[in-house]
Amino acid sequence: MNRVIFVIMISILGLSTKAQNTVQDVLSAIEKNNPVLKANKQFFEAQNLGFKSQTNLANPELEWEKSFSSEEGKPYEILLSQSFDFPTSYLYKNQIKKAQIANTENYKAKSRQDILLEAKLLCINLIYYNKQKAELESRLISSESLDDLFQKRLAEGDATILEANKIKMLRLNTANQLKMINTKVSNLSDDLTKLNGGKQIEFKLLEYPLMSINQEMKDLLTQSLSADPQLKLLSTKEEISAKETSLVKTNSLPKFSIGYRYLNSDVMQQANGIKLGLSIPLWENKNKVKRARLLEQFSREEYLIGKMELENKFLKLFRNFLNLEESLKEYEAIFNEKDYDTLLQKALTHGEISSIEYLTENIYYYESVDTYLEIEHEYYKTMSELLKFRL
8 A cells, every 4th residue: 555655646746737736726617617607697697687577567558549530520549558467466576586586596506516516526536547547557567577577587497488478467457457547537537628618627636635524414414405506496496486376366356557548630629638447357367376376386395305305315425425434444444554565576576475376466455455446436426425515
Protein backbone atom coordinates (compact mmCIF):
# COMPACT_ATOMS: atom_id res chain seq x y z
CA MET A 1 0.00 0.00 0.00
CA ASN A 2 2.96 2.34 0.69
CA ARG A 3 4.09 1.78 -2.90
CA VAL A 4 0.64 2.77 -4.15
CA ILE A 5 0.70 5.95 -2.06
CA PHE A 6 4.22 6.75 -3.31
CA VAL A 7 3.15 6.39 -6.95
CA ILE A 8 0.12 8.59 -6.31
CA MET A 9 2.26 11.34 -4.74
CA ILE A 10 4.74 11.27 -7.64
CA SER A 11 1.86 11.51 -10.12
CA ILE A 12 0.38 14.48 -8.28
CA LEU A 13 3.70 16.35 -8.23
CA GLY A 14 4.09 15.74 -11.94
CA LEU A 15 0.86 17.47 -12.90
CA SER A 16 0.95 20.95 -14.40
CA THR A 17 -0.52 23.92 -12.58
CA LYS A 18 -3.23 24.16 -15.21
CA ALA A 19 -4.34 20.63 -14.46
CA GLN A 20 -4.85 21.29 -10.77
CA ASN A 21 -8.58 21.87 -11.00
CA THR A 22 -10.33 20.89 -7.79
CA VAL A 23 -13.78 19.34 -7.89
CA GLN A 24 -15.24 22.65 -6.73
CA ASP A 25 -13.40 24.45 -9.55
CA VAL A 26 -14.98 22.07 -12.05
CA LEU A 27 -18.46 22.54 -10.58
CA SER A 28 -18.11 26.34 -10.63
CA ALA A 29 -17.03 26.27 -14.29
CA ILE A 30 -19.90 23.98 -15.29
CA GLU A 31 -22.46 26.08 -13.42
CA LYS A 32 -21.22 29.05 -15.46
CA ASN A 33 -20.85 27.37 -18.88
CA ASN A 34 -23.43 24.57 -18.99
CA PRO A 35 -25.72 25.10 -22.02
CA VAL A 36 -28.74 23.51 -20.34
CA LEU A 37 -28.55 25.89 -17.39
CA LYS A 38 -28.17 28.83 -19.78
CA ALA A 39 -31.18 27.71 -21.82
CA ASN A 40 -33.22 27.14 -18.67
CA LYS A 41 -32.61 30.73 -17.59
CA GLN A 42 -34.20 32.04 -20.79
CA PHE A 43 -37.01 29.48 -20.68
CA PHE A 44 -38.04 30.24 -17.11
CA GLU A 45 -37.95 33.99 -17.75
CA ALA A 46 -40.43 33.39 -20.57
CA GLN A 47 -42.52 31.19 -18.26
CA ASN A 48 -42.68 33.90 -15.62
CA LEU A 49 -43.86 36.46 -18.18
CA GLY A 50 -46.59 34.02 -19.17
CA PHE A 51 -47.66 33.57 -15.55
CA LYS A 52 -47.81 37.35 -15.06
CA SER A 53 -50.04 37.75 -18.11
CA GLN A 54 -52.66 35.43 -16.59
CA THR A 55 -53.78 38.19 -14.22
CA ASN A 56 -54.32 40.73 -17.00
CA LEU A 57 -57.80 42.09 -17.61
CA ALA A 58 -59.69 41.06 -20.71
CA ASN A 59 -59.26 43.32 -23.73
CA PRO A 60 -61.68 46.28 -23.96
CA GLU A 61 -64.20 46.18 -26.80
CA LEU A 62 -64.93 49.04 -29.18
CA GLU A 63 -68.04 48.78 -31.38
CA TRP A 64 -69.25 51.13 -34.11
CA GLU A 65 -72.63 50.72 -35.75
CA LYS A 66 -74.15 52.88 -38.55
CA SER A 67 -77.44 52.74 -40.39
CA PHE A 68 -77.73 54.07 -43.98
CA SER A 69 -81.48 54.76 -43.69
CA SER A 70 -82.20 58.40 -44.69
CA GLU A 71 -85.61 58.33 -43.00
CA GLU A 72 -83.94 57.64 -39.63
CA GLY A 73 -81.29 60.27 -40.26
CA LYS A 74 -78.47 57.76 -40.86
CA PRO A 75 -77.91 57.13 -37.16
CA TYR A 76 -74.62 55.74 -35.82
CA GLU A 77 -73.64 54.35 -32.46
CA ILE A 78 -70.30 53.96 -30.64
CA LEU A 79 -69.94 51.55 -27.74
CA LEU A 80 -66.80 51.10 -25.59
CA SER A 81 -66.96 48.39 -22.91
CA GLN A 82 -64.73 46.46 -20.48
CA SER A 83 -65.58 43.07 -18.94
CA PHE A 84 -64.53 41.89 -15.47
CA ASP A 85 -64.48 38.57 -13.65
CA PHE A 86 -65.97 38.29 -10.18
CA PRO A 87 -63.60 40.30 -7.89
CA THR A 88 -62.40 37.34 -5.78
CA SER A 89 -61.13 35.56 -8.91
CA TYR A 90 -58.39 38.19 -9.24
CA LEU A 91 -57.28 37.40 -5.70
CA TYR A 92 -56.85 33.69 -6.53
CA LYS A 93 -55.25 34.46 -9.90
CA ASN A 94 -52.67 36.63 -8.18
CA GLN A 95 -51.94 33.94 -5.58
CA ILE A 96 -51.55 31.32 -8.33
CA LYS A 97 -49.25 33.62 -10.29
CA LYS A 98 -46.96 34.14 -7.28
CA ALA A 99 -46.84 30.40 -6.55
CA GLN A 100 -46.06 29.56 -10.19
CA ILE A 101 -43.26 32.11 -10.33
CA ALA A 102 -41.87 30.75 -7.05
CA ASN A 103 -42.01 27.24 -8.48
CA THR A 104 -39.82 28.21 -11.43
CA GLU A 105 -37.06 28.75 -8.86
CA ASN A 106 -37.61 25.17 -7.69
CA TYR A 107 -37.38 23.94 -11.29
CA LYS A 108 -34.15 25.89 -11.78
CA ALA A 109 -32.73 24.61 -8.50
CA LYS A 110 -33.57 21.01 -9.41
CA SER A 111 -32.00 21.34 -12.86
CA ARG A 112 -28.88 22.94 -11.37
CA GLN A 113 -28.59 20.29 -8.67
CA ASP A 114 -29.01 17.41 -11.14
CA ILE A 115 -26.33 18.79 -13.48
CA LEU A 116 -23.86 19.58 -10.69
CA LEU A 117 -24.39 16.13 -9.15
CA GLU A 118 -23.78 14.54 -12.56
CA ALA A 119 -20.59 16.60 -12.88
CA LYS A 120 -19.44 15.71 -9.37
CA LEU A 121 -20.01 12.00 -9.98
CA LEU A 122 -18.02 12.31 -13.21
CA CYS A 123 -15.18 13.84 -11.19
CA ILE A 124 -15.43 11.03 -8.62
CA ASN A 125 -15.26 8.48 -11.45
CA LEU A 126 -12.28 10.25 -13.00
CA ILE A 127 -10.43 10.27 -9.68
CA TYR A 128 -11.11 6.53 -9.35
CA TYR A 129 -9.75 5.78 -12.82
CA ASN A 130 -6.80 8.12 -12.29
CA LYS A 131 -5.94 6.15 -9.14
CA GLN A 132 -6.33 2.89 -11.06
CA LYS A 133 -4.13 4.30 -13.82
CA ALA A 134 -1.38 5.20 -11.33
CA GLU A 135 -1.61 1.74 -9.79
CA LEU A 136 -1.45 -0.02 -13.18
CA GLU A 137 1.47 2.14 -14.31
CA SER A 138 3.34 1.03 -11.20
CA ARG A 139 2.40 -2.60 -11.85
CA LEU A 140 3.54 -2.31 -15.45
CA ILE A 141 6.95 -1.01 -14.36
CA SER A 142 7.27 -3.94 -11.94
CA SER A 143 6.15 -6.51 -14.51
CA GLU A 144 8.55 -5.10 -17.12
CA SER A 145 11.44 -5.38 -14.66
CA LEU A 146 10.43 -8.93 -13.80
CA ASP A 147 10.07 -9.81 -17.48
CA ASP A 148 13.58 -8.54 -18.18
CA LEU A 149 14.89 -10.45 -15.16
CA PHE A 150 13.28 -13.74 -16.19
CA GLN A 151 14.39 -13.37 -19.80
CA LYS A 152 17.92 -13.05 -18.46
CA ARG A 153 17.43 -16.05 -16.15
CA LEU A 154 15.97 -18.04 -19.03
CA ALA A 155 19.03 -17.31 -21.15
CA GLU A 156 21.27 -18.37 -18.25
CA GLY A 157 19.25 -21.52 -17.61
CA ASP A 158 18.05 -20.42 -14.16
CA ALA A 159 14.37 -20.24 -15.19
CA THR A 160 12.01 -22.35 -17.26
CA ILE A 161 10.15 -21.21 -20.36
CA LEU A 162 6.89 -21.71 -18.42
CA GLU A 163 7.98 -19.26 -15.71
CA ALA A 164 9.16 -16.71 -18.26
CA ASN A 165 5.88 -16.94 -20.20
CA LYS A 166 3.79 -16.44 -17.06
CA ILE A 167 5.71 -13.26 -16.24
CA LYS A 168 5.32 -12.08 -19.84
CA MET A 169 1.58 -12.77 -19.63
CA LEU A 170 1.39 -10.67 -16.44
CA ARG A 171 3.11 -7.83 -18.27
CA LEU A 172 0.77 -8.10 -21.26
CA ASN A 173 -2.38 -8.22 -19.12
CA THR A 174 -1.27 -5.16 -17.14
CA ALA A 175 -0.51 -3.20 -20.31
CA ASN A 176 -3.94 -4.02 -21.78
CA GLN A 177 -5.71 -3.08 -18.54
CA LEU A 178 -3.90 0.26 -18.64
CA LYS A 179 -5.10 0.85 -22.22
CA MET A 180 -8.70 0.21 -21.17
CA ILE A 181 -8.38 2.62 -18.24
CA ASN A 182 -6.94 5.31 -20.51
CA THR A 183 -9.95 4.91 -22.81
CA LYS A 184 -12.35 5.27 -19.88
CA VAL A 185 -10.53 8.40 -18.68
CA SER A 186 -10.77 9.92 -22.17
CA ASN A 187 -14.50 9.16 -22.41
CA LEU A 188 -15.24 10.63 -18.98
CA SER A 189 -13.18 13.72 -19.82
CA ASP A 190 -15.29 14.16 -22.97
CA ASP A 191 -18.46 13.92 -20.87
CA LEU A 192 -17.08 16.59 -18.53
CA THR A 193 -16.24 18.83 -21.50
CA LYS A 194 -19.80 18.42 -22.80
CA LEU A 195 -21.25 19.51 -19.46
CA ASN A 196 -18.91 22.51 -19.55
CA GLY A 197 -20.39 23.76 -22.81
CA GLY A 198 -17.63 22.29 -24.99
CA LYS A 199 -14.82 23.96 -23.04
CA GLN A 200 -12.15 21.44 -22.11
CA ILE A 201 -11.37 20.84 -18.44
CA GLU A 202 -8.06 19.34 -17.34
CA PHE A 203 -8.83 17.04 -14.41
CA LYS A 204 -6.13 14.64 -13.24
CA LEU A 205 -6.62 14.62 -9.49
CA LEU A 206 -5.86 11.46 -7.54
CA GLU A 207 -7.43 12.51 -4.26
CA TYR A 208 -11.15 12.57 -3.51
CA PRO A 209 -12.70 15.86 -2.29
CA LEU A 210 -13.02 16.37 1.43
CA MET A 211 -16.46 15.20 2.51
CA SER A 212 -17.79 13.89 5.78
CA ILE A 213 -21.04 12.84 7.39
CA ASN A 214 -21.10 13.45 11.13
CA GLN A 215 -24.84 13.72 11.72
CA GLU A 216 -27.30 11.08 12.74
CA MET A 217 -29.33 9.56 9.94
CA LYS A 218 -32.59 11.24 11.01
CA ASP A 219 -31.00 14.69 11.18
CA LEU A 220 -29.38 14.28 7.78
CA LEU A 221 -32.64 13.01 6.30
CA THR A 222 -34.51 16.04 7.66
CA GLN A 223 -31.93 18.40 6.15
CA SER A 224 -32.01 16.56 2.84
CA LEU A 225 -35.81 16.65 2.53
CA SER A 226 -36.16 20.28 3.63
CA ALA A 227 -33.63 21.38 1.00
CA ASP A 228 -34.71 19.05 -1.81
CA PRO A 229 -35.95 21.10 -4.80
CA GLN A 230 -37.99 18.19 -6.16
CA LEU A 231 -39.99 17.99 -2.94
CA LYS A 232 -40.41 21.78 -2.86
CA LEU A 233 -41.63 21.62 -6.44
CA LEU A 234 -44.26 19.00 -5.60
CA SER A 235 -45.33 20.91 -2.49
CA THR A 236 -45.84 24.11 -4.49
CA LYS A 237 -47.75 22.20 -7.18
CA GLU A 238 -50.09 20.94 -4.44
CA GLU A 239 -50.58 24.52 -3.24
CA ILE A 240 -51.28 25.72 -6.79
CA SER A 241 -53.85 22.96 -7.32
CA ALA A 242 -55.72 24.03 -4.18
CA LYS A 243 -55.79 27.66 -5.38
CA GLU A 244 -56.94 26.57 -8.84
CA THR A 245 -59.86 24.70 -7.27
CA SER A 246 -60.89 27.89 -5.47
CA LEU A 247 -60.52 29.84 -8.71
CA VAL A 248 -62.74 27.43 -10.63
CA LYS A 249 -65.40 27.76 -7.94
CA THR A 250 -65.19 31.55 -8.20
CA ASN A 251 -65.55 31.36 -11.98
CA SER A 252 -69.01 29.92 -11.40
CA LEU A 253 -70.07 33.36 -10.16
CA PRO A 254 -71.36 36.05 -12.56
CA LYS A 255 -69.06 38.21 -14.69
CA PHE A 256 -69.67 41.90 -15.27
CA SER A 257 -69.14 44.42 -18.02
CA ILE A 258 -69.39 48.20 -18.00
CA GLY A 259 -69.20 50.59 -20.91
CA TYR A 260 -69.85 54.00 -22.46
CA ARG A 261 -72.50 54.43 -25.18
CA TYR A 262 -72.76 57.32 -27.69
CA LEU A 263 -75.64 57.73 -30.19
CA ASN A 264 -76.11 60.40 -32.90
CA SER A 265 -77.97 60.97 -36.20
CA ASP A 266 -78.94 63.71 -38.69
CA VAL A 267 -82.51 64.07 -37.34
CA MET A 268 -82.03 63.73 -33.58
CA GLN A 269 -79.81 65.14 -30.94
CA GLN A 270 -76.79 63.18 -29.78
CA ALA A 271 -77.17 61.01 -26.72
CA ASN A 272 -74.75 59.20 -24.47
CA GLY A 273 -74.92 56.96 -21.46
CA ILE A 274 -73.51 53.88 -19.80
CA LYS A 275 -73.89 50.16 -20.45
CA LEU A 276 -73.96 47.50 -17.74
CA GLY A 277 -73.80 43.80 -18.50
CA LEU A 278 -74.03 40.56 -16.53
CA SER A 279 -72.84 37.12 -17.70
CA ILE A 280 -74.22 34.12 -15.81
CA PRO A 281 -72.10 30.94 -16.42
CA LEU A 282 -74.91 28.39 -16.50
CA TRP A 283 -73.17 25.79 -18.74
CA GLU A 284 -69.59 26.97 -19.28
CA ASN A 285 -68.18 25.59 -16.00
CA LYS A 286 -69.98 22.26 -15.95
CA ASN A 287 -67.72 19.53 -14.39
CA LYS A 288 -64.82 21.98 -14.04
CA VAL A 289 -65.05 22.07 -10.24
CA LYS A 290 -65.11 18.28 -10.07
CA ARG A 291 -62.09 18.10 -12.37
CA ALA A 292 -60.19 20.66 -10.28
CA ARG A 293 -60.85 18.70 -7.08
CA LEU A 294 -59.55 15.49 -8.67
CA LEU A 295 -56.40 17.26 -9.85
CA GLU A 296 -55.93 18.71 -6.36
CA GLN A 297 -56.20 15.22 -4.87
CA PHE A 298 -53.72 13.93 -7.44
CA SER A 299 -51.22 16.67 -6.53
CA ARG A 300 -51.57 15.80 -2.86
CA GLU A 301 -50.92 12.11 -3.54
CA GLU A 302 -48.05 12.97 -5.90
CA TYR A 303 -46.35 14.92 -3.11
CA LEU A 304 -46.74 12.08 -0.60
CA ILE A 305 -45.44 9.53 -3.11
CA GLY A 306 -42.51 11.78 -4.03
CA LYS A 307 -41.59 12.26 -0.38
CA MET A 308 -41.80 8.53 0.31
CA GLU A 309 -39.58 7.74 -2.70
CA LEU A 310 -36.97 10.28 -1.61
CA GLU A 311 -36.96 8.91 1.94
CA ASN A 312 -36.64 5.35 0.67
CA LYS A 313 -33.76 6.27 -1.66
CA PHE A 314 -32.00 8.16 1.13
CA LEU A 315 -32.27 5.25 3.58
CA LYS A 316 -30.84 2.82 1.00
CA LEU A 317 -27.95 5.16 0.28
CA PHE A 318 -27.25 5.70 3.99
CA ARG A 319 -27.21 1.97 4.77
CA ASN A 320 -24.89 1.42 1.82
CA PHE A 321 -22.69 4.27 3.04
CA LEU A 322 -22.32 2.71 6.51
CA ASN A 323 -21.37 -0.68 5.04
CA LEU A 324 -18.84 0.89 2.68
CA GLU A 325 -17.36 2.98 5.48
CA GLU A 326 -16.84 -0.12 7.62
CA SER A 327 -15.26 -2.08 4.74
CA LEU A 328 -13.00 0.84 3.83
CA LYS A 329 -11.64 1.08 7.39
CA GLU A 330 -10.92 -2.67 7.42
CA TYR A 331 -8.94 -2.51 4.17
CA GLU A 332 -7.03 0.59 5.28
CA ALA A 333 -6.04 -1.13 8.52
CA ILE A 334 -4.64 -4.12 6.60
CA PHE A 335 -2.82 -2.17 3.89
CA ASN A 336 -1.16 0.12 6.44
CA GLU A 337 0.50 -2.84 8.19
CA LYS A 338 2.93 -4.05 5.49
CA ASP A 339 4.02 -3.33 1.94
CA TYR A 340 3.15 -6.77 0.54
CA ASP A 341 4.16 -6.03 -3.03
CA THR A 342 7.69 -4.93 -2.10
CA LEU A 343 8.16 -7.94 0.16
CA LEU A 344 7.02 -10.30 -2.60
CA GLN A 345 9.43 -8.79 -5.11
CA LYS A 346 12.34 -9.09 -2.68
CA ALA A 347 11.46 -12.70 -1.92
CA LEU A 348 11.31 -13.54 -5.63
CA THR A 349 14.56 -11.73 -6.45
CA HIS A 350 16.42 -13.57 -3.67
CA GLY A 351 14.97 -16.92 -4.69
CA GLU A 352 12.93 -17.39 -1.52
CA ILE A 353 9.77 -18.11 -3.55
CA SER A 354 9.18 -19.45 -7.05
CA SER A 355 7.71 -17.40 -9.87
CA ILE A 356 4.50 -19.42 -9.61
CA GLU A 357 4.21 -18.59 -5.91
CA TYR A 358 4.98 -14.96 -6.65
CA LEU A 359 2.29 -14.76 -9.32
CA THR A 360 -0.27 -16.45 -7.08
CA GLU A 361 0.43 -14.11 -4.16
CA ASN A 362 0.75 -11.06 -6.38
CA ILE A 363 -2.57 -11.67 -8.14
CA TYR A 364 -4.24 -12.05 -4.73
CA TYR A 365 -2.62 -8.79 -3.59
CA TYR A 366 -3.63 -6.94 -6.78
CA GLU A 367 -7.21 -8.17 -6.44
CA SER A 368 -7.27 -6.84 -2.87
CA VAL A 369 -5.95 -3.43 -3.98
CA ASP A 370 -8.52 -3.31 -6.80
CA THR A 371 -11.30 -4.16 -4.35
CA TYR A 372 -10.08 -1.47 -1.98
CA LEU A 373 -10.07 1.15 -4.76
CA GLU A 374 -13.55 0.06 -5.86
CA ILE A 375 -14.95 0.29 -2.31
CA GLU A 376 -13.34 3.71 -1.87
CA HIS A 377 -14.89 4.80 -5.18
CA GLU A 378 -18.38 3.62 -4.20
CA TYR A 379 -17.97 5.20 -0.77
CA TYR A 380 -17.36 8.68 -2.21
CA LYS A 381 -20.04 8.26 -4.87
CA THR A 382 -22.60 7.31 -2.23
CA MET A 383 -21.57 10.18 0.03
CA SER A 384 -21.85 12.62 -2.90
CA GLU A 385 -25.43 11.51 -3.53
CA LEU A 386 -26.32 11.75 0.15
CA LEU A 387 -24.92 15.29 0.34
CA LYS A 388 -26.29 16.53 -2.98
CA PHE A 389 -28.54 19.00 -1.13
CA ARG A 390 -25.37 20.97 -0.29
CA LEU A 391 -24.52 21.60 -3.94
